[in-house]
Amino acid sequence: MPELMTFEALLALLTLTSLEIVLGIDNIVFIVVITGRMDPRHRDRARKWGIGLAMFTRILLLLGITWVMRLTAPLFQLPVLEHTVxxxxxxxxxxxxxxxxxxxxxxxxxxTGNPTEHAAAEKAAASMGSAIAQIVALDVIFSLDSVITAVGMSRHIEIMIAAVVISVVIMLIFSGPVSNFVNKHPTVQMLAFSFLLLVGVFLVAEGLGRHIDRGYIYFAMFFSLFVEFMNLRMRKAGKI
Structure with missing residues:
Protein backbone atom coordinates (compact mmCIF):
# COMPACT_ATOMS: atom_id res chain seq x y z
CA MET A 1 0.00 0.00 0.00
CA PRO A 2 2.76 2.58 0.78
CA GLU A 3 4.09 2.14 -2.76
CA LEU A 4 0.80 3.56 -4.06
CA MET A 5 1.47 6.85 -2.23
CA THR A 6 4.81 7.58 -3.88
CA PHE A 7 5.41 10.51 -6.22
CA GLU A 8 5.74 8.12 -9.18
CA ALA A 9 2.38 6.52 -8.38
CA LEU A 10 0.62 9.90 -8.05
CA LEU A 11 2.20 11.07 -11.32
CA ALA A 12 0.99 7.90 -13.03
CA LEU A 13 -2.53 8.48 -11.64
CA LEU A 14 -2.56 12.07 -12.93
CA THR A 15 -1.27 11.03 -16.35
CA LEU A 16 -3.70 8.14 -16.73
CA THR A 17 -6.65 10.26 -15.56
CA SER A 18 -5.76 12.97 -18.10
CA LEU A 19 -5.50 10.31 -20.81
CA GLU A 20 -8.91 8.87 -19.91
CA ILE A 21 -10.50 12.33 -19.94
CA VAL A 22 -9.04 13.26 -23.32
CA LEU A 23 -10.03 9.94 -24.88
CA GLY A 24 -13.50 10.36 -23.33
CA ILE A 25 -14.24 13.36 -25.59
CA ASP A 26 -15.29 11.00 -28.40
CA ASN A 27 -17.55 9.18 -25.99
CA ILE A 28 -19.32 12.33 -24.80
CA VAL A 29 -20.13 13.31 -28.40
CA PHE A 30 -21.60 9.86 -29.06
CA ILE A 31 -23.61 9.91 -25.82
CA VAL A 32 -25.10 13.30 -26.76
CA VAL A 33 -26.18 11.98 -30.17
CA ILE A 34 -27.66 8.75 -28.76
CA THR A 35 -29.62 10.35 -25.92
CA GLY A 36 -30.77 13.20 -28.18
CA ARG A 37 -33.28 10.81 -29.76
CA MET A 38 -34.83 9.95 -26.42
CA ASP A 39 -37.76 11.41 -24.56
CA PRO A 40 -36.31 14.46 -22.68
CA ARG A 41 -37.66 13.02 -19.43
CA HIS A 42 -35.43 9.94 -19.77
CA ARG A 43 -32.26 11.43 -21.26
CA ASP A 44 -30.54 12.22 -17.98
CA ARG A 45 -31.20 8.80 -16.48
CA ALA A 46 -30.05 6.96 -19.64
CA ARG A 47 -26.88 9.06 -19.79
CA LYS A 48 -26.00 8.34 -16.15
CA TRP A 49 -26.76 4.63 -16.39
CA GLY A 50 -24.84 4.32 -19.65
CA ILE A 51 -21.74 6.09 -18.33
CA GLY A 52 -21.93 4.20 -15.02
CA LEU A 53 -22.12 0.79 -16.69
CA ALA A 54 -19.38 1.85 -19.11
CA MET A 55 -17.15 2.53 -16.10
CA PHE A 56 -17.63 -1.04 -14.84
CA THR A 57 -16.95 -2.32 -18.36
CA ARG A 58 -13.61 -0.47 -18.44
CA ILE A 59 -12.71 -1.87 -15.02
CA LEU A 60 -13.55 -5.40 -16.24
CA LEU A 61 -11.30 -4.79 -19.25
CA LEU A 62 -8.48 -3.83 -16.90
CA LEU A 63 -9.06 -6.88 -14.71
CA GLY A 64 -9.15 -9.05 -17.83
CA ILE A 65 -6.06 -7.42 -19.30
CA THR A 66 -4.62 -10.81 -20.31
CA TRP A 67 -7.58 -11.27 -22.67
CA VAL A 68 -7.34 -7.68 -23.90
CA MET A 69 -3.64 -8.05 -24.72
CA ARG A 70 -4.50 -11.13 -26.78
CA LEU A 71 -6.43 -8.80 -29.09
CA THR A 72 -3.09 -7.46 -30.29
CA ALA A 73 -2.01 -10.91 -31.53
CA PRO A 74 -1.89 -11.28 -35.36
CA LEU A 75 -4.88 -12.98 -37.00
CA PHE A 76 -4.26 -12.68 -40.74
CA GLN A 77 -2.38 -10.60 -43.30
CA LEU A 78 -3.74 -8.01 -45.74
CA PRO A 79 -1.16 -8.04 -48.55
CA VAL A 80 -2.72 -5.04 -50.33
CA LEU A 81 -2.30 -2.80 -47.28
CA GLU A 82 0.81 -4.59 -46.00
CA HIS A 83 -0.92 -4.86 -42.65
CA THR A 84 -1.32 -7.73 -40.19
CA VAL A 85 -4.85 -7.65 -38.83
CA THR A 112 -33.66 16.61 -45.76
CA GLY A 113 -36.29 16.72 -43.04
CA ASN A 114 -37.42 13.31 -44.28
CA PRO A 115 -36.10 10.58 -42.00
CA THR A 116 -35.12 7.34 -43.68
CA GLU A 117 -37.13 4.25 -42.84
CA HIS A 118 -34.23 3.03 -40.69
CA ALA A 119 -33.93 6.37 -38.86
CA ALA A 120 -37.68 6.57 -38.25
CA ALA A 121 -37.74 3.06 -36.82
CA GLU A 122 -34.71 3.85 -34.68
CA LYS A 123 -36.32 6.99 -33.32
CA ALA A 124 -39.45 5.08 -32.36
CA ALA A 125 -37.33 2.44 -30.64
CA ALA A 126 -34.98 4.83 -28.85
CA SER A 127 -35.61 3.15 -25.54
CA MET A 128 -33.63 3.38 -22.36
CA GLY A 129 -32.19 -0.10 -22.84
CA SER A 130 -31.05 0.40 -26.44
CA ALA A 131 -29.43 3.75 -25.62
CA ILE A 132 -27.54 2.29 -22.63
CA ALA A 133 -26.44 -0.74 -24.67
CA GLN A 134 -25.04 1.46 -27.45
CA ILE A 135 -23.23 3.72 -24.98
CA VAL A 136 -21.58 0.75 -23.26
CA ALA A 137 -20.67 -0.99 -26.54
CA LEU A 138 -19.03 2.10 -28.06
CA ASP A 139 -17.27 2.85 -24.79
CA VAL A 140 -15.54 -0.54 -25.01
CA ILE A 141 -14.29 0.34 -28.49
CA PHE A 142 -13.13 3.81 -27.43
CA SER A 143 -11.47 2.34 -24.32
CA LEU A 144 -9.27 -0.30 -25.94
CA ASP A 145 -6.40 2.07 -26.66
CA SER A 146 -6.50 3.70 -23.24
CA VAL A 147 -6.65 0.33 -21.44
CA ILE A 148 -3.65 -1.05 -23.37
CA THR A 149 -1.76 2.23 -22.82
CA ALA A 150 -2.58 2.20 -19.11
CA VAL A 151 -0.99 -1.21 -18.70
CA GLY A 152 2.20 0.09 -20.25
CA MET A 153 2.29 3.16 -18.00
CA SER A 154 1.54 1.65 -14.60
CA ARG A 155 2.20 -1.65 -12.86
CA HIS A 156 -0.59 -1.16 -10.31
CA ILE A 157 -4.14 -2.14 -11.23
CA GLU A 158 -5.41 0.05 -8.36
CA ILE A 159 -4.01 3.19 -10.03
CA MET A 160 -5.56 2.24 -13.37
CA ILE A 161 -8.99 1.69 -11.80
CA ALA A 162 -8.74 4.95 -9.82
CA ALA A 163 -7.97 6.84 -13.06
CA VAL A 164 -11.03 5.30 -14.74
CA VAL A 165 -13.34 6.19 -11.82
CA ILE A 166 -12.09 9.81 -11.63
CA SER A 167 -12.45 10.32 -15.39
CA VAL A 168 -15.98 8.85 -15.37
CA VAL A 169 -17.04 11.18 -12.53
CA ILE A 170 -15.76 14.15 -14.55
CA MET A 171 -17.61 12.82 -17.62
CA LEU A 172 -20.84 12.56 -15.60
CA ILE A 173 -20.45 16.16 -14.44
CA PHE A 174 -19.90 17.61 -17.91
CA SER A 175 -22.02 15.33 -20.12
CA GLY A 176 -25.29 16.84 -18.82
CA PRO A 177 -24.52 20.51 -19.65
CA VAL A 178 -22.94 19.48 -22.98
CA SER A 179 -26.01 17.42 -23.91
CA ASN A 180 -28.42 20.23 -23.01
CA PHE A 181 -26.38 22.78 -24.98
CA VAL A 182 -26.17 20.60 -28.10
CA ASN A 183 -29.88 19.75 -28.05
CA LYS A 184 -30.77 23.48 -27.86
CA HIS A 185 -28.71 24.44 -30.93
CA PRO A 186 -29.41 22.63 -34.25
CA THR A 187 -26.16 23.83 -35.82
CA VAL A 188 -24.16 22.39 -32.94
CA GLN A 189 -26.05 19.11 -33.40
CA MET A 190 -24.85 19.01 -37.00
CA LEU A 191 -21.33 19.67 -35.77
CA ALA A 192 -21.66 16.72 -33.37
CA PHE A 193 -22.71 14.45 -36.26
CA SER A 194 -19.70 15.67 -38.24
CA PHE A 195 -17.47 14.82 -35.28
CA LEU A 196 -18.90 11.28 -35.30
CA LEU A 197 -17.99 11.00 -38.99
CA LEU A 198 -14.49 12.19 -38.17
CA VAL A 199 -14.10 9.67 -35.34
CA GLY A 200 -15.56 6.94 -37.56
CA VAL A 201 -12.95 7.63 -40.24
CA PHE A 202 -10.25 7.58 -37.55
CA LEU A 203 -11.37 4.18 -36.23
CA VAL A 204 -11.58 2.67 -39.74
CA ALA A 205 -8.11 3.98 -40.57
CA GLU A 206 -6.72 2.56 -37.31
CA GLY A 207 -8.39 -0.78 -38.01
CA LEU A 208 -6.71 -0.89 -41.43
CA GLY A 209 -3.30 -0.10 -39.97
CA ARG A 210 -3.18 3.56 -41.01
CA HIS A 211 -2.37 5.47 -37.83
CA ILE A 212 -3.72 9.02 -37.49
CA ASP A 213 -2.56 11.14 -34.57
CA ARG A 214 -5.57 11.92 -32.38
CA GLY A 215 -4.14 15.40 -31.88
CA TYR A 216 -5.17 16.34 -35.43
CA ILE A 217 -8.72 15.16 -34.82
CA TYR A 218 -9.07 16.97 -31.50
CA PHE A 219 -7.61 20.16 -33.02
CA ALA A 220 -10.18 20.01 -35.83
CA MET A 221 -13.00 19.43 -33.32
CA PHE A 222 -12.01 22.27 -30.99
CA PHE A 223 -11.35 24.70 -33.86
CA SER A 224 -14.78 23.92 -35.36
CA LEU A 225 -16.39 24.43 -31.95
CA PHE A 226 -14.59 27.75 -31.53
CA VAL A 227 -15.89 28.98 -34.90
CA GLU A 228 -19.42 27.82 -34.06
CA PHE A 229 -19.33 29.56 -30.66
CA MET A 230 -18.34 32.80 -32.44
CA ASN A 231 -21.30 32.33 -34.82
CA LEU A 232 -23.66 31.74 -31.90
CA ARG A 233 -22.47 34.93 -30.18
CA MET A 234 -22.96 36.94 -33.34
CA ARG A 235 -26.48 35.54 -33.79
CA LYS A 236 -27.28 36.40 -30.18
CA ALA A 237 -26.02 39.93 -30.75
CA GLY A 238 -28.30 40.20 -33.80
CA LYS A 239 -25.47 40.57 -36.28
CA ILE A 240 -26.39 37.48 -38.31
Missing part, protein backbone atom coordinates in the same frame (compact mmCIF):
# COMPACT_ATOMS: atom_id res chain seq x y z
CA UNK A 86 -5.44 -8.24 -35.10
CA UNK A 87 -8.57 -8.67 -33.01
CA UNK A 88 -8.24 -5.06 -31.89
CA UNK A 89 -8.18 -3.93 -35.54
CA UNK A 90 -11.42 -5.79 -36.24
CA UNK A 91 -13.13 -4.20 -33.22
CA UNK A 92 -11.99 -0.71 -34.28
CA UNK A 93 -13.04 -1.32 -37.88
CA UNK A 94 -16.55 -2.47 -36.93
CA UNK A 95 -16.94 0.43 -34.50
CA UNK A 96 -15.79 2.92 -37.14
CA UNK A 97 -18.19 1.58 -39.76
CA UNK A 98 -21.05 1.74 -37.24
CA UNK A 99 -20.27 5.41 -36.45
CA UNK A 100 -20.01 6.30 -40.15
CA UNK A 101 -23.39 4.68 -40.87
CA UNK A 102 -25.08 6.26 -37.86
CA UNK A 103 -23.70 9.76 -38.48
CA UNK A 104 -24.66 9.57 -42.18
CA UNK A 105 -28.24 8.60 -41.34
CA UNK A 106 -28.50 11.39 -38.74
CA UNK A 107 -27.15 14.02 -41.16
CA UNK A 108 -29.51 12.80 -43.90
CA UNK A 109 -32.49 13.19 -41.59
CA UNK A 110 -31.44 16.64 -40.40
CA UNK A 111 -30.67 18.04 -43.86
Missing amino acids: TGKDLVLLLGGLFLLAKATLEIHEKT
Whole structure:
Protein backbone atom coordinates (compact mmCIF):
# COMPACT_ATOMS: atom_id res chain seq x y z
CA MET A 1 0.00 0.00 0.00
CA PRO A 2 2.76 2.58 0.78
CA GLU A 3 4.09 2.14 -2.76
CA LEU A 4 0.80 3.56 -4.06
CA MET A 5 1.47 6.85 -2.23
CA THR A 6 4.81 7.58 -3.88
CA PHE A 7 5.41 10.51 -6.22
CA GLU A 8 5.74 8.12 -9.18
CA ALA A 9 2.38 6.52 -8.38
CA LEU A 10 0.62 9.90 -8.05
CA LEU A 11 2.20 11.07 -11.32
CA ALA A 12 0.99 7.90 -13.03
CA LEU A 13 -2.53 8.48 -11.64
CA LEU A 14 -2.56 12.07 -12.93
CA THR A 15 -1.27 11.03 -16.35
CA LEU A 16 -3.70 8.14 -16.73
CA THR A 17 -6.65 10.26 -15.56
CA SER A 18 -5.76 12.97 -18.10
CA LEU A 19 -5.50 10.31 -20.81
CA GLU A 20 -8.91 8.87 -19.91
CA ILE A 21 -10.50 12.33 -19.94
CA VAL A 22 -9.04 13.26 -23.32
CA LEU A 23 -10.03 9.94 -24.88
CA GLY A 24 -13.50 10.36 -23.33
CA ILE A 25 -14.24 13.36 -25.59
CA ASP A 26 -15.29 11.00 -28.40
CA ASN A 27 -17.55 9.18 -25.99
CA ILE A 28 -19.32 12.33 -24.80
CA VAL A 29 -20.13 13.31 -28.40
CA PHE A 30 -21.60 9.86 -29.06
CA ILE A 31 -23.61 9.91 -25.82
CA VAL A 32 -25.10 13.30 -26.76
CA VAL A 33 -26.18 11.98 -30.17
CA ILE A 34 -27.66 8.75 -28.76
CA THR A 35 -29.62 10.35 -25.92
CA GLY A 36 -30.77 13.20 -28.18
CA ARG A 37 -33.28 10.81 -29.76
CA MET A 38 -34.83 9.95 -26.42
CA ASP A 39 -37.76 11.41 -24.56
CA PRO A 40 -36.31 14.46 -22.68
CA ARG A 41 -37.66 13.02 -19.43
CA HIS A 42 -35.43 9.94 -19.77
CA ARG A 43 -32.26 11.43 -21.26
CA ASP A 44 -30.54 12.22 -17.98
CA ARG A 45 -31.20 8.80 -16.48
CA ALA A 46 -30.05 6.96 -19.64
CA ARG A 47 -26.88 9.06 -19.79
CA LYS A 48 -26.00 8.34 -16.15
CA TRP A 49 -26.76 4.63 -16.39
CA GLY A 50 -24.84 4.32 -19.65
CA ILE A 51 -21.74 6.09 -18.33
CA GLY A 52 -21.93 4.20 -15.02
CA LEU A 53 -22.12 0.79 -16.69
CA ALA A 54 -19.38 1.85 -19.11
CA MET A 55 -17.15 2.53 -16.10
CA PHE A 56 -17.63 -1.04 -14.84
CA THR A 57 -16.95 -2.32 -18.36
CA ARG A 58 -13.61 -0.47 -18.44
CA ILE A 59 -12.71 -1.87 -15.02
CA LEU A 60 -13.55 -5.40 -16.24
CA LEU A 61 -11.30 -4.79 -19.25
CA LEU A 62 -8.48 -3.83 -16.90
CA LEU A 63 -9.06 -6.88 -14.71
CA GLY A 64 -9.15 -9.05 -17.83
CA ILE A 65 -6.06 -7.42 -19.30
CA THR A 66 -4.62 -10.81 -20.31
CA TRP A 67 -7.58 -11.27 -22.67
CA VAL A 68 -7.34 -7.68 -23.90
CA MET A 69 -3.64 -8.05 -24.72
CA ARG A 70 -4.50 -11.13 -26.78
CA LEU A 71 -6.43 -8.80 -29.09
CA THR A 72 -3.09 -7.46 -30.29
CA ALA A 73 -2.01 -10.91 -31.53
CA PRO A 74 -1.89 -11.28 -35.36
CA LEU A 75 -4.88 -12.98 -37.00
CA PHE A 76 -4.26 -12.68 -40.74
CA GLN A 77 -2.38 -10.60 -43.30
CA LEU A 78 -3.74 -8.01 -45.74
CA PRO A 79 -1.16 -8.04 -48.55
CA VAL A 80 -2.72 -5.04 -50.33
CA LEU A 81 -2.30 -2.80 -47.28
CA GLU A 82 0.81 -4.59 -46.00
CA HIS A 83 -0.92 -4.86 -42.65
CA THR A 84 -1.32 -7.73 -40.19
CA VAL A 85 -4.85 -7.65 -38.83
CA THR A 86 -5.44 -8.24 -35.10
CA GLY A 87 -8.57 -8.67 -33.01
CA LYS A 88 -8.24 -5.06 -31.89
CA ASP A 89 -8.18 -3.93 -35.54
CA LEU A 90 -11.42 -5.79 -36.24
CA VAL A 91 -13.13 -4.20 -33.22
CA LEU A 92 -11.99 -0.71 -34.28
CA LEU A 93 -13.04 -1.32 -37.88
CA LEU A 94 -16.55 -2.47 -36.93
CA GLY A 95 -16.94 0.43 -34.50
CA GLY A 96 -15.79 2.92 -37.14
CA LEU A 97 -18.19 1.58 -39.76
CA PHE A 98 -21.05 1.74 -37.24
CA LEU A 99 -20.27 5.41 -36.45
CA LEU A 100 -20.01 6.30 -40.15
CA ALA A 101 -23.39 4.68 -40.87
CA LYS A 102 -25.08 6.26 -37.86
CA ALA A 103 -23.70 9.76 -38.48
CA THR A 104 -24.66 9.57 -42.18
CA LEU A 105 -28.24 8.60 -41.34
CA GLU A 106 -28.50 11.39 -38.74
CA ILE A 107 -27.15 14.02 -41.16
CA HIS A 108 -29.51 12.80 -43.90
CA GLU A 109 -32.49 13.19 -41.59
CA LYS A 110 -31.44 16.64 -40.40
CA THR A 111 -30.67 18.04 -43.86
CA THR A 112 -33.66 16.61 -45.76
CA GLY A 113 -36.29 16.72 -43.04
CA ASN A 114 -37.42 13.31 -44.28
CA PRO A 115 -36.10 10.58 -42.00
CA THR A 116 -35.12 7.34 -43.68
CA GLU A 117 -37.13 4.25 -42.84
CA HIS A 118 -34.23 3.03 -40.69
CA ALA A 119 -33.93 6.37 -38.86
CA ALA A 120 -37.68 6.57 -38.25
CA ALA A 121 -37.74 3.06 -36.82
CA GLU A 122 -34.71 3.85 -34.68
CA LYS A 123 -36.32 6.99 -33.32
CA ALA A 124 -39.45 5.08 -32.36
CA ALA A 125 -37.33 2.44 -30.64
CA ALA A 126 -34.98 4.83 -28.85
CA SER A 127 -35.61 3.15 -25.54
CA MET A 128 -33.63 3.38 -22.36
CA GLY A 129 -32.19 -0.10 -22.84
CA SER A 130 -31.05 0.40 -26.44
CA ALA A 131 -29.43 3.75 -25.62
CA ILE A 132 -27.54 2.29 -22.63
CA ALA A 133 -26.44 -0.74 -24.67
CA GLN A 134 -25.04 1.46 -27.45
CA ILE A 135 -23.23 3.72 -24.98
CA VAL A 136 -21.58 0.75 -23.26
CA ALA A 137 -20.67 -0.99 -26.54
CA LEU A 138 -19.03 2.10 -28.06
CA ASP A 139 -17.27 2.85 -24.79
CA VAL A 140 -15.54 -0.54 -25.01
CA ILE A 141 -14.29 0.34 -28.49
CA PHE A 142 -13.13 3.81 -27.43
CA SER A 143 -11.47 2.34 -24.32
CA LEU A 144 -9.27 -0.30 -25.94
CA ASP A 145 -6.40 2.07 -26.66
CA SER A 146 -6.50 3.70 -23.24
CA VAL A 147 -6.65 0.33 -21.44
CA ILE A 148 -3.65 -1.05 -23.37
CA THR A 149 -1.76 2.23 -22.82
CA ALA A 150 -2.58 2.20 -19.11
CA VAL A 151 -0.99 -1.21 -18.70
CA GLY A 152 2.20 0.09 -20.25
CA MET A 153 2.29 3.16 -18.00
CA SER A 154 1.54 1.65 -14.60
CA ARG A 155 2.20 -1.65 -12.86
CA HIS A 156 -0.59 -1.16 -10.31
CA ILE A 157 -4.14 -2.14 -11.23
CA GLU A 158 -5.41 0.05 -8.36
CA ILE A 159 -4.01 3.19 -10.03
CA MET A 160 -5.56 2.24 -13.37
CA ILE A 161 -8.99 1.69 -11.80
CA ALA A 162 -8.74 4.95 -9.82
CA ALA A 163 -7.97 6.84 -13.06
CA VAL A 164 -11.03 5.30 -14.74
CA VAL A 165 -13.34 6.19 -11.82
CA ILE A 166 -12.09 9.81 -11.63
CA SER A 167 -12.45 10.32 -15.39
CA VAL A 168 -15.98 8.85 -15.37
CA VAL A 169 -17.04 11.18 -12.53
CA ILE A 170 -15.76 14.15 -14.55
CA MET A 171 -17.61 12.82 -17.62
CA LEU A 172 -20.84 12.56 -15.60
CA ILE A 173 -20.45 16.16 -14.44
CA PHE A 174 -19.90 17.61 -17.91
CA SER A 175 -22.02 15.33 -20.12
CA GLY A 176 -25.29 16.84 -18.82
CA PRO A 177 -24.52 20.51 -19.65
CA VAL A 178 -22.94 19.48 -22.98
CA SER A 179 -26.01 17.42 -23.91
CA ASN A 180 -28.42 20.23 -23.01
CA PHE A 181 -26.38 22.78 -24.98
CA VAL A 182 -26.17 20.60 -28.10
CA ASN A 183 -29.88 19.75 -28.05
CA LYS A 184 -30.77 23.48 -27.86
CA HIS A 185 -28.71 24.44 -30.93
CA PRO A 186 -29.41 22.63 -34.25
CA THR A 187 -26.16 23.83 -35.82
CA VAL A 188 -24.16 22.39 -32.94
CA GLN A 189 -26.05 19.11 -33.40
CA MET A 190 -24.85 19.01 -37.00
CA LEU A 191 -21.33 19.67 -35.77
CA ALA A 192 -21.66 16.72 -33.37
CA PHE A 193 -22.71 14.45 -36.26
CA SER A 194 -19.70 15.67 -38.24
CA PHE A 195 -17.47 14.82 -35.28
CA LEU A 196 -18.90 11.28 -35.30
CA LEU A 197 -17.99 11.00 -38.99
CA LEU A 198 -14.49 12.19 -38.17
CA VAL A 199 -14.10 9.67 -35.34
CA GLY A 200 -15.56 6.94 -37.56
CA VAL A 201 -12.95 7.63 -40.24
CA PHE A 202 -10.25 7.58 -37.55
CA LEU A 203 -11.37 4.18 -36.23
CA VAL A 204 -11.58 2.67 -39.74
CA ALA A 205 -8.11 3.98 -40.57
CA GLU A 206 -6.72 2.56 -37.31
CA GLY A 207 -8.39 -0.78 -38.01
CA LEU A 208 -6.71 -0.89 -41.43
CA GLY A 209 -3.30 -0.10 -39.97
CA ARG A 210 -3.18 3.56 -41.01
CA HIS A 211 -2.37 5.47 -37.83
CA ILE A 212 -3.72 9.02 -37.49
CA ASP A 213 -2.56 11.14 -34.57
CA ARG A 214 -5.57 11.92 -32.38
CA GLY A 215 -4.14 15.40 -31.88
CA TYR A 216 -5.17 16.34 -35.43
CA ILE A 217 -8.72 15.16 -34.82
CA TYR A 218 -9.07 16.97 -31.50
CA PHE A 219 -7.61 20.16 -33.02
CA ALA A 220 -10.18 20.01 -35.83
CA MET A 221 -13.00 19.43 -33.32
CA PHE A 222 -12.01 22.27 -30.99
CA PHE A 223 -11.35 24.70 -33.86
CA SER A 224 -14.78 23.92 -35.36
CA LEU A 225 -16.39 24.43 -31.95
CA PHE A 226 -14.59 27.75 -31.53
CA VAL A 227 -15.89 28.98 -34.90
CA GLU A 228 -19.42 27.82 -34.06
CA PHE A 229 -19.33 29.56 -30.66
CA MET A 230 -18.34 32.80 -32.44
CA ASN A 231 -21.30 32.33 -34.82
CA LEU A 232 -23.66 31.74 -31.90
CA ARG A 233 -22.47 34.93 -30.18
CA MET A 234 -22.96 36.94 -33.34
CA ARG A 235 -26.48 35.54 -33.79
CA LYS A 236 -27.28 36.40 -30.18
CA ALA A 237 -26.02 39.93 -30.75
CA GLY A 238 -28.30 40.20 -33.80
CA LYS A 239 -25.47 40.57 -36.28
CA ILE A 240 -26.39 37.48 -38.31
